[in-house]
Amino acid sequence: MTLKIHKEGHKILAGLAIFFALVNFGVFWFFPKALMIVGIISLVLFLLVLQFFRNPNREITLTDDNIVYAPADGKIVTIEEVVENEYFNAKKLQVSIFMSPVNVHVNRNPVSGTVNYFRYHPGKYLVAWNPKSSTENERTTVVINNGEEEILLRQIAGFMAKRIVNYLDVGEKVEQGKDMGFIKFGSRVDLFLPLDTKIEVTLGQKVKGNKTVLARL
Numbered sequence: 001m002t003l004k005i006h007k008e009g010h011k012i013l014a015g016l017a018i019f020f021a022l023v024n025f026g027v028f029w030f031f032p033k034a035l036m037i038v039g040i041i042s043l044v045l046f047l048l049v050l051q052f053f054r055n056p057n058r059e060i061t062l063t064d065d066n067i068v069y070a071p072a073d074g075k076i077v078t079i080e081e082v083v084e085n086e087y088f089n090a091k092k093l094q095v096s097i098f099m100s101p102v103n104v105h106v107n108r109n110p111v112s113g114t115v116n117y118f119r120y121h122p123g124k125y126l127v128a129w130n131p132k133s134s135t136e137n138e139r140t141t142v143v144i145n146n147g148e149e150e151i152l153l154r155q156i157a158g159f160m161a162k163r164i165v166n167y168l169d170v171g172e173k174v175e176q177g178k179d180m181g182f183i184k185f186g187s188r189v190d191l192f193l194p195l196d197t198k199i200e201v202t203l204g205q206k207v208k209g210n211k212t213v214l215a216r217l
Helices: 007-030 032-052
Strands: 067-069 074-084 090-099 106-108 113-121 139-145 150-156 164-166 179-183 187-193 213-216
Touching: 007 032, 074 187, 090 213, 113 164, 139 164, 150 164, 150 179, 187 213
Parallel strands: none
Antiparallel strands: 067 213, 074 090, 090 187, 106 179, 113 139, 139 150, 150 187, 164 179
């Protein structure tokens, strides 16, 4: 299988490759006996960053307006009823996915529909499991209307993740499963769903974007 690298990693990986090449050239020139160990360290670090930006092909086999697919890879860390104050100002079911540094970091549309709301919020970089990170960290909020219901997604930066990318605009028609953004070096994605939604995952469960059915509207 060919390793596909997400476009968000192209410049970073190219810059890193040049940096490591220069470092190893300098070591070769001034400290040749250390070249092997420095070369191994450089390769390991480069491969670690490389895996952050992998983008596996994940086609949805069953499209359904009532199915909410996982928008990210990671672990379910929250399933609870909360009051969502930014857009709905009402009680919703919150499902949160924690993305570790070893997860795929691509974020995908969990449903098809129209983008009714988008906002970027600069903020702090608290650890992702801190309850305040949902309202105080750097984040984006997107609301998608599938024609019958609205669901809200929130990309949240964390201690390591300090760059959120989102490709959506208000009024845009989006397709279930297509890329909607990227969180560089992981963190968390929150979903806010109607109270009568049937949740199909459990706390602690590992999920995959475009593969795991998160809920049914």
